[in-house]
Amino acid sequence: MDILRLATAGSVDDGKSTLIGRLLYDSKSIFEDQMEAVERTSRDRGEEYTNLALLTDGLRAEREQGITIDVAYRYFATPKRKFIIADTPGHIQYTRNMVTGASTADLAIILIDARKGLLEQSRRHAFLTTLLRVPHLVLAVNKMDLVDYDQGVFERIKEEFTAFAAKLSVGDLTFIPVSALHGDNVVDRSANMPWYDGPSLLHHLENLHIASDRNLIDVRFPVQYVIRPHKSTDPELHDYRGYAGQVAGGVLKPRDEVMHLPSGLTTRIKRIDTADGPVDEAYAPMSVTLLLEDDIDISRGDMICRPHNRPQVTQDIDAMVCWMSDERTLTPRGKLIIKHTTRTARTMVKDLHYRLDVNTLHRHEDADRLELNEIGRVTLRVTQPLFADDYRRNRSTGGFILIDEATNATVGAGMIMESR
């Protein structure tokens, strides 16, 4: 059994919470005490149906105001897969949450209200999904029951979205007509839409092939921690020097020739250790410990790669940045802390090239700042070289966060666009 991480986008009105509630309920992931609480609240509020949306309401403030303020994580499993849902609110002010949820997602579900068709917000969600390089996208056209399960409505939305998606680089796109309220095409195929011959949403989620979404080509091993047991009683351990980390790309094998950055020195992998014994190969997302044949001075923040396949070693980073702070703005010459893989350094904004309107994709080249939830193209100057890849090629070595030096708040997230 493997794990599929998915992010959902849409507002309360699109029936997003109901859809998640339906997935949890119909896959029997809801427990009786949770269901009883939801039924009780629905009854108290005088609602006609048991409001499955209540299953995902979290904090007191949210229940009181009927809103979602933050990313919530939900878990369910079927005999085929374990699922982790990053449930993010859909309002414009929550771009930051959607970006957060999408950053680790294998798949994103965008909900569209069949009666309303494609809205500005649907376009924004689709854009953010592609910006974060979520490999698979599902457009769930919801509330089909309210348009008499009309195929024409579904086809028109599909056509309109396909035309819009041509402007973005959407990887794999699937359209599914559903009614979250009644359960049509959520877990089982619906008898109300005989014209639809695709899979139900859950069937699609269970059977999607995701193993090849990882980068298995470019060897990238950011050194996270150096293990030196120093046990004088055990000669074997006395000289033990292991480089621990999580594989960020490629496949590493013992005897492979590797290069250390920043030194540029090459050596070979002597052994790949885990607490369960040495392994023959390591690939993402494994956490392992490398032992090398030669004694090279290696510390946290360094990178192990292949001599003929290296990341960019650069202090100038070109990136799309999503700004996440309402306390300060991003402005040229602004100073920040950057955390990229296991390396943390100081950085200065050299240039803000444009602000991107996430609804129209228009580039505002006269922009002099980025505010909360705004996205723009920047060049950063970093005090130390980073070992960076284009985000489109590797999300682990292409993504970074920006931290405010004074408040320590995480104020931005960046996706490296091919360094110069």
Added chain:
Amino acid sequence: MQRSTADACDYRTSQLDVLEAESIHIIREVAAEFERPVLLFSGGKDSIVMVRLAEKAFWPGRIPFPVMHVDTGHNFPEVIEYRDRRVSEIGVRLVVASVQESIDKGRVVEETGRRASRNRLQTTTLLDAIEENRYDAAFGGARRDEEKARAKERVFSFRDDFGQWDPKSQRPELWSLYNTRIRQGEHIRVFPLSNWTELDIWDYLKREKLEIPSIYFAHSRTVFERDGMLLADSPYSNRGEDEPAFETMVRYRTVGDMSCTGAVESTAVTLDEVIGEIAATRVTERGQTRADDRTSEAAMEDRKREGYF
């Protein structure tokens, strides 16, 4: 990490391997970036898994931080016995923060009445211990599937100098990049098991052949019923005359204080039988066995804000 047997040439990784790798990454990140981390160890199943992951993260070296138990004095003796044995096996230093001492020092006042428990008092003891020992990161075994307030918590959860959690101003957490920066007096609660579910924990205990306290298996115990839960008849549970005690076969699904942790009737004496029962259960673990969460709909949220685990 054990390779999945399902389809080796496809580089697939099983869910337990993915979760283990992610947790090890988190634990190493803390060891690399904090000065004085500590791991909260109660002897419960989640903290047993956490300690195992910490062992793996630094193998063949030792765990480079101490473990701490917030001791309410109302523990199951079987769990304390397990705690001490496990700690000496690993060779890690155990720090015990005592709620009784907090009471004696006048930092907190014992609750009164039939449902009195030391659950809420633990928060003060925990925060005092963090401050006294100048811990800057504390690993907790909480999981997001446990409770709806926890579903919204970060893996690296920032606490101000009063130890408080502010759900509305949490740091965004992207990819596997964790912001570890804090000022003096502040600390981070780190939850390496955030993405694990209850069943994942049991499956992992089985896979790793980890020993767990005996109270997790069916045993005969004198219990009584309160609020639809079976509580152990102990000096800490203030059993009333209208709450008759009886003996039956039970096991525990979670481990907390004797005063507020409910038992479930069970005949499961092996790990496989326990896993079978849990896979088939239709009630959440906290709903079934924790009186502390039943106080109100937002009981956990309120305690978390104050600095609870």
